[in-house]
Amino acid sequence: MDKRFIEESFPVKEVSKDSAKEKTLRHGHISTLHLWWARRPLSSSRTTNFAALIQEPIDEIDWVKKRNFIIELSKWENSSNHNVLNKARKEIIDIYGRPPKVLDPFSGGGAIPLESLRLGCETYANDYNPVAVFIEKCTLEYPQKYRNKKNANWSDGNINLINDVKKYGQWVLEEVKNEIGEFYPNENQHVPVGYLWTRTVPCQNPSCNAEIPLMRQFWLSKKKNKKIALYPYIENEIIKFKIVGEGYEKIPENFDPNNGTISRAVIVCPICQSTIDASDTRNIFKNKKSGQRMVVKVLKGKNGKIYKLASDKDLKIFEGSEKYLNKKINQLKDEWEIQPVPNESLPPVGTLGFRVQRYNMLKWGDLFNSRQKLALITFVEKIRELNQKLVDDGFDEYNSKCIVSYLGCALSRLVDQSTVLVPWIVQLEAVAHTFNRQTLSMVWDYVEAYPFAYFSNSLDWIRRVLEHLYEIKPSADITITNSSATQLPYIDEFFDAVFTDPPYYDNVPYSYLSDMFYVWLKRAVGNLYPELFSTPLTPKSNEIVAYSHDKSWDEAKNLFESMLSESFKEIYRVLKFGGISTIVYAHKTTEGWETVINALLDSGLTVTASWPISTEMKARLRAKNSAALASSIYIVARKIEKPSIGWYKDLKIEIENYIPQKLDKLWEEGISGADFFISAIGSAIEIFGKYDKVLDNEGNEIRADKLLAFVRNVVTDYTVRHILHNGIADELSPLTKFYLLWRWNYQDVRVPFDDARKLAQSAGIDLANEWNKGFIVKRGEFIRVQGPDKRDEKYLEDSKELIDVLHHICLLWKEGKQNEMKLALKKSGYGEGDALYKVAQAISETLPNNSSEKKMIEGFLAGRDKIMQDMREDDSQTKLI
Numbered sequence: 001m002d003k004r005f006i007e008e009s010f011p012v013k014e015v016s017k018d019s020a021k022e023k024t025l026r027h028g029h030i031s032t033l034h035l036w037w038a039r040r041p042l043s044s045s046r047t048t049n050f051a052a053l054i055q056e057p058i059d060e061i062d063w064v065k066k067r068n069f070i071i072e073l074s075k076w077e078n079s080s081n082h083n084v085l086n087k088a089r090k091e092i093i094d095i096y097g098r099p100p101k102v103l104d105p106f107s108g109g110g111a112i113p114l115e116s117l118r119l120g121c122e123t124y125a126n127d128y129n130p131v132a133v134f135i136e137k138c139t140l141e142y143p144q145k146y147r148n149k150k151n152a153n154w155s156d157g158n159i160n161l162i163n164d165v166k167k168y169g170q171w172v173l174e175e176v177k178n179e180i181g182e183f184y185p186n187e188n189q190h191v192p193v194g195y196l197w198t199r200t201v202p203c204q205n206p207s208c209n210a211e212i213p214l215m216r217q218f219w220l221s222k223k224k225n226k227k228i229a230l231y232p233y234i235e236n237e238i239i240k241f242k243i244v245g246e247g248y249e250k251i252p253e254n255f256d257p258n259n260g261t262i263s264r265a266v267i268v269c270p271i272c273q274s275t276i277d278a279s280d281t282r283n284i285f286k287n288k289k290s291g292q293r294m295v296v297k298v299l300k301g302k303n304g305k306i307y308k309l310a311s312d313k314d315l316k317i318f319e320g321s322e323k324y325l326n327k328k329i330n331q332l333k334d335e336w337e338i339q340p341v342p343n344e345s346l347p348p349v350g351t352l353g354f355r356v357q358r359y360n361m362l363k364w365g366d367l368f369n370s371r372q373k374l375a376l377i378t379f380v381e382k383i384r385e386l387n388q389k390l391v392d393d394g395f396d397e398y399n400s401k402c403i404v405s406y407l408g409c410a411l412s413r414l415v416d417q418s419t420v421l422v423p424w425i426v427q428l429e430a431v432a433h434t435f436n437r438q439t440l441s442m443v444w445d446y447v448e449a450y451p452f453a454y455f456s457n458s459l460d461w462i463r464r465v466l467e468h469l470y471e472i473k474p475s476a477d478i479t480i481t482n483s484s485a486t487q488l489p490y491i492d493e494f495f496d497a498v499f500t501d502p503p504y505y506d507n508v509p510y511s512y513l514s515d516m517f518y519v520w521l522k523r524a525v526g527n528l529y530p531e532l533f534s535t536p537l538t539p540k541s542n543e544i545v546a547y548s549h550d551k552s553w554d555e556a557k558n559l560f561e562s563m564l565s566e567s568f569k570e571i572y573r574v575l576k577f578g579g580i581s582t583i584v585y586a587h588k589t590t591e592g593w594e595t596v597i598n599a600l601l602d603s604g605l606t607v608t609a610s611w612p613i614s615t616e617m618k619a620r621l622r623a624k625n626s627a628a629l630a631s632s633i634y635i636v637a638r639k640i641e642k643p644s645i646g647w648y649k650d651l652k653i654e655i656e657n658y659i660p661q662k663l664d665k666l667w668e669e670g671i672s673g674a675d676f677f678i679s680a681i682g683s684a685i686e687i688f689g690k691y692d693k694v695l696d697n698e699g700n701e702i703r704a705d706k707l708l709a710f711v712r713n714v715v716t717d718y719t720v721r722h723i724l725h726n727g728i729a730d731e732l733s734p735l736t737k738f739y740l741l742w743r744w745n746y747q748d749v750r751v752p753f754d755d756a757r758k759l760a761q762s763a764g765i766d767l768a769n770e771w772n773k774g775f776i777v778k779r780g781e782f783i784r785v786q787g788p789d790k791r792d793e794k795y796l797e798d799s800k801e802l803i804d805v806l807h808h809i810c811l812l813w814k815e816g817k818q819n820e821m822k823l824a825l826k827k828s829g830y831g832e833g834d835a836l837y838k839v840a841q842a843i844s845e846t847l848p849n850n851s852s853e854k855k856m857i858e859g860f861l862a863g864r865d866k867i868m869q870d871m872r873e874d875d876s877q878t879k880l881i
Contacts, residue, residue, distance in 0.1 A: 610682020
């Protein structure tokens with residue numbers, strides 16, 4: 001069997017750099033067409049697809065040549081470079097003699113099949129979620145197939161798609177403005193940017209009863225050279241506001257705008273200082289005793305944003321929009337035969353990622369205020385009317401559907417910026433989005449965006465994406481299907497390759513999140529897609545996500561694992577014999593990896609390689625206080641014959657010999673921390689997965705849990721030796737080894753108990769015997785390892801454990817107690833040897849520059865020579881006496 005390039009080599013470092021950088025790109029990127037969660041970077045998708053389709057290098061010169069080409073192919077600027085792409089396509093065609101058939105059974109936002117299409121493959125995209133399928137139509141199909149009736153040539157046809165979307169998008173915008181523009185008036189020729197609202201609750205102190213505005217903080221602008229805030233003051237027992245700061249009154253000296261009236265749902269009354277705890281806050285909302293108050297309107301000025309307090313006139317205009325909304329709802333309900341404002345239920349309380357139900361938001365329509373509802377249903381109305389206008393203007397049914405669909409994307413973008421869960425970004429003076437994260441969480445003070453500007457802005461973003469997409473000019477077709485990955489609608493051995501990114505347990509609640517777009521798209525374009533929008537909400541019965549709001553975690557976990565295993569068996573079924581697959585996996589827990597390994601082993605696929613590719617920005621939100629991976633692991637597998645039985649005792653020897661070779665490459669590529677351990681798993685299953693079954697001497701089948709325990713021990717030994725630069729690894733106690741591994745893996749973040757336990761096992765300690773005694777702290781389901789600044793010095797003074805001695809020394813250095821530090825070093829016995837200093841240096845190298853522990857260690861190490869000299873002089877003087 002011929003091997004592929006990705007099975008022998010891959011430029012991990014270079015592609016990782018481009019993939020992580022891609023998260024900062026906006027103009028033209030498909031992520032700006034329509035929101036979808038956890039999309040794979042185009043760069044890593046393109047290069048792994050290509051490397052899996054071309055042959056392995058024939059010699060070192062060929063290796064350098066192909067490697068350098070893959071690095072060029074990964075760059076964003078080359079994603080539209082026809083010279084580069086044609087070269088890639090030719091190399092693929094030379095191998096297959098035709099465009100290879102490539103499937104992504106979990107195609108989601110369309111990144112992987114888009115890159116398959118870009119490489120000239122006959123591409124098939126499949127997803128269970130109808131919103132994902134709609135996005136894929138707009139990303140993969142319409143830019144390639146749209147034709148203007150009068151201009152059938154390729155170039156004119158696609159340029160007209162862009163022009164037509166712009167032209168008819170503008171028609172929709174003007175129609176909406178003409179109808180409801182009076183509810184968003186300009187002021188002194190200044191166009192609105194948005195309206196800042198705060199929710200309110202009555203003070204629960206009977207002697208006060210003030211109406212409390214719920215604000216996280218009072219900043220309006222917190223730019224470096226522009227500080228503006230709302231200043232709350234009390235007049236006749238009513239909380240009122242002034243705007244203070246640059247261009248307004250001076251910010252009072254005793255006023256800190258960072259301190260709002262609510263934090264973590266706990267409210268403090270500005271008048272009487274009484275508090276309302278979080279549970280009472282939720283009850284106030286549940287009992288419908290909360291309100292809302294328009295506080296500020298933001299206008300667009302010549303030199304930036306202008307802030308004005310909301311007036312009685314502004315409130316009357318809003319009330320007028322409410323009256324018009326009620327009239328319009330009655331009109332459209334009869335016409336559409338569905339409630340114009342979505343009345344479908346939000347997910348049950350406790351659903352992963354959803355917090356707003358506890359505040360009496362129970363329907364999807366509850367996420368919008370009255371004027372937002374009016375704007376959105378009016379946009380929906382005009383988009384529906386557009387379809388008939390296009391027919392009247394001479395467009396055929398297919399082209400009309402294309403144009404209307406992109407305006408559906410513009411609507412979705414507007415929906416994302418038009419809920420009562422959108423905060424005002426004070427650092428940028430900008431409107432945020434509902435889905436800044438993969439959750440729907442409560443926002444106490446929100447911004448109501450000016451819809452006309454944001455719809456127009458969405459049209460511009462869509463234009464840029466289309467300009468990028470129509471440059472692809474594929475040489476093969478795209479087929480998009482809507483089905484479960486556990487029951488693919490294809491015959492056996494149909495595909496040359498399957499490239500995919502399956503879901504990870506409960507990482508993203510795709511169906512529930514996408515329901516927010518589904519309910520609006522159903523109203524706007526559902527008549528064009530009866531096969532996608534026939535159900536009240538997105539289907540969920542066959543979704544491969546571990547939901548536990550309606551079942552126990554064990555039940556959810558077992559269901560997920562069973563369905564994932566079925567999907568991998570389907571990949572095996574539809575893949576040609578000798579065909580290749582790449583499966584991206586990025587779950588951060590060992591439990592997640594046990595699942596994917598067992599599913600792979602049960603599917604019949606044989607793992608032949610694995611590569612970690614960094615796909616995340618370094619400072620992403622989720623990584624700041626959790627052990628999230630920076631890398632995704634691309635597992636390469638083949639459909640080939642393999643021996644039926646392998647013996648565990650033999651495989652252990654093979655793994656011990658092979659893993660260090662692979663880890664050497666990963667170490668050279670700069671892979672570290674949790675990513676390093678996870679990457680090693682892929683290396684192990686290259687050996688383990690060569691057999692249908694692996695048995696021990698007693699005939700028992702070895703599954704992933706036992707394999708991973710062994711692999712972790714091998715990797716732990718390798719890692720400790722390399723962190724210490726092959727120094728004193730054998731001299732370390734289990735506790736010190738564990739501390740060193742923890743800092744290298746997780747630095748200062750908390751980690752789920754099970755993963756912490758397994759790391760502890762590999763270091764030779766029982767975590768349950770150690771937590772809450774020294775530096776290991778257990779809080780609920782998480783473990784954290786404390787540095788010296790969190791430890792009590794009196795518990796360190798008599799310890800002989802190396803890490804305790806180091807922490808004690810750090811605290812003494814911080815306090816400037818030089819003599820006590822020398823005495824402690826001498827007393828411990830570590831002062832003269834290298835072990836303490838090497839461990840200290842190794843820990844320091846694992847920590848970020850802003851770490852207080854790193855600063856203490858570096859301070860101590862900087863004075864090492866003087867400390868050693870003083871200790872020797874003290875010894876000499878003692879001997880003389």
